[in-house]
Amino acid sequence: MDISLGCEYGKVTGIAKNATPSSGTRLSCYCSDCQAFPRHLGKAETVLDPWGGTDIFQMAQAHMEINTGADQVRCLRLSEKGLHRWYTACCNTPIGNTLGGGMPFIGIIHAFISQPGERDVLLGPSRGNVWIKDASIDALGDVPESLRKGGNPYLVLLRSIRKLIVWKLKGLDQPSPFFDKNGKPVSDPEILSA
Ligand SMILES: [Zn+2]
Numbered sequence: 001m002d003i004s005l006g007c008e009y010g011k012v013t014g015i016a017k018n019a020t021p022s023s024g025t026r027l028s029c030y031c032s033d034c035q036a037f038p039r040h041l042g043k044a045e046t047v048l049d050p051w052g053g054t055d056i057f058q059m060a061q062a063h064m065e066i067n068t069g070a071d072q073v074r075c076l077r078l079s080e081k082g083l084h085r086w087y088t089a090c091c092n093t094p095i096g097n098t099l100g101g102g103m104p105f106i107g108i109i110h111a112f113i114s115q116p117g118e119r120d121v122l123l124g125p126s127r128g129n130v131w132i133k134d135a136s137i138d139a140l141g142d143v144p145e146s147l148r149k150g151g152n153p154y155l156v157l158l159r160s161i162r163k164l165i166v167w168k169l170k171g172l173d174q175p176s177p178f179f180d181k182n183g184k185p186v187s188d189p190e191i192l193s194a
């Protein structure tokens, strides 16, 4: 199943090829960096759930294409060693998170998925919530028990690592919309200090 991708303005578009519940890993990340990223872009309200979670689908970069607006793709790092976090300059839509060049993983953020239809049907239900200890409690004053219990975060992370190794062995870090063959980012990362 190919899933269409696009920013809010529709300038940057792409495709996630062979994106199915089994080909990737859908999860919600509550870590403070995943919360800081959409906040910096001014998109916290549309990207984060009430407890600061981001709905992410992890897949191989070689299965993702940017077809229009590639010149609008920008990179942000929250620290020198942070993930490469990608977004669009036209409308500050977060695209996703990657490790450095040569690492095949992209965690596509739901805001960049433009395919009509329920994500639960397209990509399967979330396999779990990771970094729930960082979940924000300002919004509703509490983190519901169901969030803490939804899926074993260690099994989710294990699945992510297993997939990453398989993708690396298959050489699915290239071609990439984000890194050239030498592992250089297509857009120079802007590094945010704390
Ligand atoms: Zn995170």
Ligand SMILES: [Zn+2]
Residues within 6 Å of the ligand: 007, 008, 009, 010, 011, 012, 088, 089, 090, 091, 092, 093
């Ligand atoms: Zn845009």
